[in-house]
Amino acid sequence: MVFSEIVSVLEEALGEDAFVSVNANAIQPFVEIEAFSLRKVCQVLFEDERLYFDYLACVTGIDNGPENGSMEVIYHFNSIPFGHGFILKVVVERGGEALPSVPTVSDLWRTADWHEREVFDLFGIRFEGHQDMRRILLPADWEGYPLRKDYQEQEYYHGIKVRYEDREDPAGPASQ
Template identity: 50%
Template sequence: MNVEDLARRLAEYNLAVELKPTTPDPHLEVPREILPQAARLLRDDPDLAFDSLMCLSGLDRPDSLEVVYNLFSFKHLHKVTLKTRCPKDDPAIPTVSPLWPTADWHEREAYDLIGIQFTGHPDLRRILLPDDWEGHPLRKDYQAPALWHDIPVTNPSPTNE
């Protein structure tokens, strides 16, 4: 099943997803409000059976924060990429960790580094940085502190050496 067929299938369930004809692979844009329903359908529909979340990535876009979900079906050997966005001033997206347990740590990483709150996540806390770290270092507007507990924090810049 290709991504165009998937978009039609989701439309049959009145889920307003948008097919984006990106290169090399098209993807489905899913509004965050319907992400849980769309994700459950993609996993539970026997003709789709996306039983594996291969990767989840958080991105800081110029006008929003984005989460990219790479899904795979071992039963049908097909794949799809979902993308959902949230405003930077309301960085919340529903968790998919009850559907795909691998999302647990992926969502924690996106929270830790980008600042996306995954609503309904069972244990949303920092995973890489110390609990008392301020800010989210992969945000484009992030300013690293000069010190953390009296330890200098360096912000290395690339050199041509």
């Protein structure tokens, strides 16, 4: 099944206004949706027997920077039996004090469990309804979200200096 056919099945199930935009001309075509419709769209992707996206290959976070005021969550789906793929994008506001959030899909695809935790850990995007929304790569008491464009690394972590102003080549002068 090609991209336009997948979009047609989604429009049939959810209505033509289910999408913010459809970008069929991108190198990897994608559909952008609002965060509040993520669950409905994902249920159709998983449950519709014409689509049957049984594998969530990747969930990626993107920080568009404070000047743009938005972040993205990108989902890459595959149907192993049918051999087709689909990309879904959700754009959220960066927010001020409150972290941006989208609904979890970890109950539909088990792989989302760790993917969502990784996006949370590195970008600070929460996945509402996730059963274990805690850091997965960094220590629980780490400050901030390292892949945000405005991230300021802490100078010390438990007495260990982690920020160096003048970074030296770790291989030493012999490598120069």
